Amino acid sequence: xxxxxxxxxxxxxxxxxxxxxxxxxxxxxxxxxxxxxxxxxxxxxxxxxxxxxxxxxxxxxxxxxxxxxxxxxxxxxxxxxxxxxxxxxxxxxxxxxxxxxxxxxxxxxxxxxxxxxxxxxxxxxxxxxxxxxxxxxxxxxxxxxxxxxxxxxxxxxxxxxxxxxxxxxxxxxxxxxxxxxxxxxxxxxxxxxxxxxxxxxxxxxxxxxxxxxxxxxxxxxxxxxxxxxxxxxxxxxxxxxxxxxxxxxxxxxxxxxxxxxxxxxxxxxxxxxxxxxxxxxxx
Numbered sequence: 368x369x370x371x372x373x374x375x376x377x378x379x380x381x382x383x384x385x386x387x388x389x390x391x392x393x394x395x396x397x398x399x400x401x402x403x404x405x406x407x408x409x410x411x412x413x414x415x416x417x418x419x420x421x422x423x424x425x426x427x428x429x430x431x432x433x434x435x436x437x438x439x440x441x442x443x444x445x446x447x448x449x450x451x452x453x454x455x456x457x458x459x460x461x462x463x464x465x466x467x468x469x470x471x472x473x474x475x476x477x478x479x480x481x482x483x484x485x486x487x488x489x490x491x492x493x494x495x496x497x498x499x500x501x502x503x504x505x506x507x508x509x510x511x512x513x514x515x516x517x518x519x520x521x522x523x524x525x526x527x528x529x530x531x532x533x534x535x536x537x538x539x540x541x542x543x544x545x546x547x548x549x550x551x552x553x554x555x556x557x558x559x560x561x562x563x564x565x566x567x568x569x570x571x572x573x574x575x576x577x578x579x580x581x582x583x584x585x586x587x588x589x590x591x592x593x594x595x596x597x598x599x600x601x602x603x604x605x606x607x608x609x610x611x612x613x614x615x616x617x618x619x620x621x622x623x624x625x626x627x628x629x630x631x632x633x634x635x636x637x638x639x640x641x642x643x644x645x646x647x648x649x650x
Contacts, residue, residue, distance in 0.1 A: 368387050368388055368389070369387065369388045369427050370385055370386065370387045370388070370393070370425050370426055370427060371385075371386055371388075371399070371424075371426060371427055371428050371429065371430050371639050371642040371643060371646075372384070372385060372416065372419075372421075372426050372428075372429045372430070372467075372638040373385075373386045373429075373430045373431070373635045373636070373638040373642065374412075374429065374430070374431035374432065374433075374505065374635075374638055374641075375431075375432050375474065375477075375633075375634025375637075375638060376386050376400060376432065376433045376434065376447075376450075376474065376609065377400060377434055377474065377499060377500060377501060377630050377634070378400060378434055378447075378450055378500065378501030378502055379399070379400060379500065379501050379644055380397050380398065380399060380400055380476030381398050381400045381401075381412075382395065382396070382397050382402070382631075382632075382634065382635050383395065383396050383398075383415045383416065383419055383422055384632075384635045384639075385419065385425075385426070386635065386636070387491075387634045388643060390485050390636055390639060390640070392632065392635065392636075393506055394419060394421060395414055395417060395635070397480075398411065398414075398415050399476055400450060400509070401441075401450075402450045402451050403450075403451045404452070405451065405452050405453075405455055408450070408452055408457065409457075409602075410454065410594060411565070412457075412460070412461075412477050413460075413464055416464075418638060419495075419628075419633055423465055423642070424469070424524050424530065426462045426467060426616050427646055428467060428468045428469070428470060428642045428645070428646055429461055429465075429467050429468070429470070429583075429640035429642065430469075430471075430477070430639050430640050430643075430645075431457070431469060431470070431471045431472075431477075432472055432473065432474035432475075432476070432477035432478060432634045432637060432638045432641075433447060433457075433471065433472075433473065433474055434447055434448070434450065434472075434473070434501075434502055434504065435447040435449075435473070436449070436473070436519070437457075437471050437472065438471075439471060439472060441458050441459070441469075442456075442457050442458015442459070442461065442470075442471045443455070443456055443458060443467040443473070444458075444459065448560075448576045448609065449501050449502045449541075449633075451512070451590070453562060456468060457464055457471060458471060462544075465634045469568060470638075470641055470646075472638075472641055472648075473504070473506065473519075473601065474498070474504065474508040475496055475497075475498055475504035475505055476506040476513050476517075477515075477524070477634060477637030477638045477641050478506065478601070478627075478629075478633035478634045478637045479494060479495070479496030479506035479507065479508045479513070479599070479637065480506075480508055480513060480539070480637045480640050480641055481628075481629050481632075481633045481634075481636040481638030481640055482494050482496055482508070482627060482628055482629065482633060482638075483508035483511060483513040484508075484511060484638075484640050485628075485640065486629060488597055488625070488626035488628055491597045492509065492510055492596055493507065493508075493509050493593070493595045493596045494507070494508045494509075494595065494596065494597055494599065495507050495519060495584075495595035495598045495632070496508075496598075496599050496600075496627070497539065497585075497589075497596070497598060497599070497600045497601075497602075498506070498600075498601055498602040498633075499539060499600065499601075499602040499603070499604040500539065500540055500602035501537065501539065501540055501541055501603065501607065501610070501626040502521055502535050502539050502604040503521030503538050503539040503585075503612035504519070504520065504521050505520040505596055506520075507591065507593050507595065508534070509624050510540050510600035516598055517593070520534075520589075521533065521535035521538075521539065522618040523585075523588065525537065525581065525584070525585075526538070527549075528549060529570060529638070531632065534564055534584075534585050535549060537578075537581050537584050538578060538581045538585060539602050539604075540556075540557040540602070540603050540620075541637055543557045543560055543588045543604070543613065544556065544557065544560070546574055546577060546581075547560060547571075547577055548580070549573050550570070550572055550573065550574050550577065550606075551570065552570045552571060553577045555604070557604050558606070558607070559608070560574070560575075561607040561610050561611070564610055564611075565610060573638070575611070579611065579618055582615060583615070583618045583619055586598065586615075586619050586622055586624070590621070590622055595623075596623065597623045597625055598622055598623060598624045599625055599626030599627045599630065600612075600624060600625070600626060600627060601626070601629075601630060601633050604629075605626070605630075608626065610621060612626070
């Protein structure tokens with residue numbers, strides 16, 4: 368049975384798994400993502416692969432989803448905004464260290480591919496994926512094919528309190544901290560914020576309504592622009608889904624908003640789906 372190594376590199380954590388062609392995760396590691404240093408970032412990638420402790424002869428290729436702009440032909444990463452690193456020769460590094468081909472895409476794109484290819488949401492023709500985590504990302508798959516023009520949708524301009532900002536800067540996990548600050552509420556994390564919402568803190572409840580409104584505008588933009596059959600949502604902020612998810616769905620009754628089938632493994636499975644697709648393409 369063919370197997371691939373699958374990376375899901377996020378702004379907070381980096382996941383690596385050995386995945387077989389039935390899309391079963393055979394072995395997995397999760398490490399903190401190294402930030403601010405290209406050299407340390409690549410050294411950490413090597414360490415994770417070595418620490419997974421597998422026979423690399425069993426690995427047909429390496430798939431990866433990363434939170435930024437990439438060259439899919441060469442595996443070169445131009446920019447990881449939330450990791451604060453640019454110009455990473457990821458593909459060449461993996462080839463030099465492990466003699467394996469890398470198939471690389473934006474993290475939201477591969478996660479959307481997972482939702483559209485494996486699991487209950489593959490029945491839909493137009494699948495949109497949203498991740499609300501360190502950043503805010505989105506991607507679209509139509510009839511099993513990634514649509515390239517969606518990348519970095521979280522950086523779409525949004526006017527708030529009379530200033531032009533970005534959806535990501537207000538609605539992501541880190542953006543939520545900023546949104547609180549703009550409204551006179553000091554929190555250190557989205558987790559702290561949702562704890563305040565649960566305790567019915569007056570300021571937190573006000574910001575909560577603002578945040579839901581911004582997310583609803585984001586969803587309306589997606590609906591108007593891409594007409595998805597389903598919108599799958601995941602990301603670190605979804606750890607608080609019991610607090611906000613029903614409210615978000617109630618505010619958007621005409622949208623088919625669901626919890627991502629693969630949860631935190633969407634990126635891992637999606638990078639594997641992409642790697643296997645590319646292996647078949649290059650037969």
